[in-house]
Amino acid sequence: MILSLLPIASAELGAETPEFLSRSFLHWLTNSILVTAIVLGVIVWIVRSCTRRIEVIPGIGQNFLEAVVEGFYGAVDGLLGHKLAQKAFPLLGTLFIFILISNWFGLLPGVGSIGWHEGEKFVPLLRPGTADMNMTIAMAAVSMVLWFFWTMQVTGPVAFIKEIFGVKGGMTGPILFLLVPLFLFVGVLEVVSILVRPVSLSLRLYGNVFAGENMLATMINIGHLFHAPNWLCQVLSCIVPVPFYFLELLIGFLQAMVFTLLVLVYLQLSTSHEEH
Numbered sequence: 001m002i003l004s005l006l007p008i009a010s011a012e013l014g015a016e017t018p019e020f021l022s023r024s025f026l027h028w029l030t031n032s033i034l035v036t037a038i039v040l041g042v043i044v045w046i047v048r049s050c051t052r053r054i055e056v057i058p059g060i061g062q063n064f065l066e067a068v069v070e071g072f073y074g075a076v077d078g079l080l081g082h083k084l085a086q087k088a089f090p091l092l093g094t095l096f097i098f099i100l101i102s103n104w105f106g107l108l109p110g111v112g113s114i115g116w117h118e119g120e121k122f123v124p125l126l127r128p129g130t131a132d133m134n135m136t137i138a139m140a141a142v143s144m145v146l147w148f149f150w151t152m153q154v155t156g157p158v159a160f161i162k163e164i165f166g167v168k169g170g171m172t173g174p175i176l177f178l179l180v181p182l183f184l185f186v187g188v189l190e191v192v193s194i195l196v197r198p199v200s201l202s203l204r205l206y207g208n209v210f211a212g213e214n215m216l217a218t219m220i221n222i223g224h225l226f227h228a229p230n231w232l233c234q235v236l237s238c239i240v241p242v243p244f245y246f247l248e249l250l251i252g253f254l255q256a257m258v259f260t261l262l263v264l265v266y267l268q269l270s271t272s273h274e275e276h
Contacts, residue, residue, distance in 0.1 A: 031123075080267055099260070103255060141198050155271060197266065
């Protein structure tokens with residue numbers, strides 16, 4: 001087994017599919033599933049630690065957790081309304097926290113670089129869950145299924161279809177018949193955009209995380225790429241990636257926020273007319 005605290009070369013870092021960790025026992029376990037389980041365990045441990053003893057005068061952990069939950073819930077409630085916010089907040093909050101921790105977990109030393117070789121292929125022990133397209137597609141698919149379910153609960157199928165294909169603006173008279181084909185065409189485009197949403201959500205998150213992995217690996221191995229002496233390669237591998245690590249911290253936060261906000265906006269757009 002080869003152990004290293006630095007990411008491996010960008011050509012080897014992160015294949016397009018996750019690697020299986022066992023061929024016999026737990027044959028379904030991949031390195032991305034392992035990281036996902038670790039991230040979920042960390043989240044549960046943090047929440048349990050902060051809420052083990054609920055006090056009137058909260059401590060640091062309880063105060064921090066309450067501030068995060070209340071602040072996020074207030075934003076969701078202001079956009080979706082009280083009824084829908086109660087239903088959607090658990091999904092939106094879970095998406096944001098899980099994606100954020102998963103993105104930042106991938107920046108820890110050893111993630112993507114501790115592993116072993118199977119022939120010429122390097123198999124990392126740990127791989128960020130959000131760098132696995134299976135995970136991002138699953139999150140996007142679940143989000144869109146719940147979006148459709150909640151939209152049907154709020155608006156109903158008739159109002160939903162009318163909102164997509166119906167003529168807007170309250171127009172009447174002969175011009176109404178002229179506008180019907182146009183709004184039917186616009187409705188078809190809207191249906192296509194709805195069907196594409198899971199793809200765009202999943203590819204946006206996966207692409208940014210996967211690209212960040214390869215960028216960091218390239219910066220760490222930049223000395224070898226330019227055939228510099230070994231001592232200079234070691235120095236460059238410690239200095240050059242530093243600003244990019246801070247950049248990836250920001251991108252990890254932004255991608256978690258973007259994914260969550262897009263799901264929230266989809267809900268707001270499909271249900272706001274009913275609230276008005």
